Amino acid sequence: MTSATVVDAGRPVSDDRHWKIRLKEFLEGRQPRGKGEDRLAWARAFHADLEEAGLAAPGWPVEVGGMGLELADQLDYHQMMTRARAPKHPCGLSFIVAPTLITHGTAEQKQRFLRPLLRADEFWCQGFSEPSAGSDLTSLTTRAECEGDHYVVNGQKLWTSQAHLADWMFALVRTGPAGPGGAGISYLLIPMKSEGVTVRPLRDISGGTHFSEVFLDDVRVPAENLVGEENDGWSIARTSLGHERATAFLSDEFRYRRIVDELFTLAVRTGAAEDPFVRQHLARIEASVRVLASNSRRALDAVLSGRDPGPAASVNRLVKSEFEQYLHEVALRVVGPDAVLGQREATAPERGRWTFGYLMSRAATVGAGTAEIQRNTIAEKVLGLPSHRGVGGTAKKES
């Protein structure tokens, strides 16, 4: 078992009881979200308190404010949080930039950014995609020119999730000439409140504005906000997330298990479970959620035996994104004709959550790398087929 001593961003938490006891107590002491209470503010307050109690970031090293738990304990942690219906951290993108900062950031960067990020005091957005750089991200053209102690950034980012809420953007910018292997790209932390940053929200299929286009016009960014070496941003962005990645799958596994159980309950309540057609699909969903769980275990097994979970992770990402869509297609059948009522309709069954989930799940096979790109990765890295780029012959196969 892992030691119960937990430090809060370098300061010891006085309560040294086992973390499970403290987390249980913490979760039991939380009020559910009140009627009319703002979901975002509620989630932010939850995560600030969690951090304050030394109960945030189970997988992070203790030196940077995490709990330093072993993997088995991290699993228990995610399970306890899911069972208690704890709100997810309201800025999921924080957990993409954080491992990068932990691995490549300076001591000052870690000190400055990690705690506010964990507490959800500061939000992050990811400035990678551009109008003509998506799947082929290395063709990005947003430029950052070094002028002494600062960079001047010019360009445009697109599909930037949560940009309208973000305090910071972790961005890939061009600082040198394009070349093979993502040459000439740097990883820069841009304050979103800077002069020259314009955020223009884009309306999505659900009617909401979850992502934006971001214009960067002569934005001055302190040079100390560069992560790692100049022109080394591509390899930094591709840093394997190792444990983080594997445990993220596991928390998804618990979440999907809960959502699927809720769907089954709904199917029984509405009588949809009597329909032989729907039953076939529900059984398939059950099988899929178990496959996902097995894949997560494979990723975990890779991590535990010191291997990169890369291949298992690519397969899992693809299976997960397609499962997400299938699950919601079936959910709409279970809800029936009322599924046309969206979240904003007062009479929508279960506050329109299944309809909203269905609409949002359309993006599951696009965001963070499309299903086709994931298939390319599996073909090349898992099956060892020739590169789709047609150069270099056979791709290196990962086991």
Ligand SMILES: Cc1cc2nc3c(=O)[nH]c(=O)nc-3n(C[C@H](O)[C@H](O)[C@H](O)COP(=O)(O)OP(=O)(O)OC[C@H]3O[C@@H](n4cnc5c(N)ncnc54)[C@H](O)[C@@H]3O)c2cc1C
């Ligand atoms: C909900 C959502 C949120 C997002 N949030 C962010 C964010 O916060 N930050 C960010 O930087 N980006 C974000 N994105 C952008 C996302 O990463 C890109 O949409 C994605 O990488 C695809 O790029 P693209 O849209 O330019 O499509 P393209 O790359 O132009 O692709 C178009 C089509 O061609 C196919 N294709 C392209 N290349 C190949 C190939 N080599 N082989 C086979 N097929 C290929 C693709 O699969 C796709 O079907 C988000 C996207 C969505 C949907």
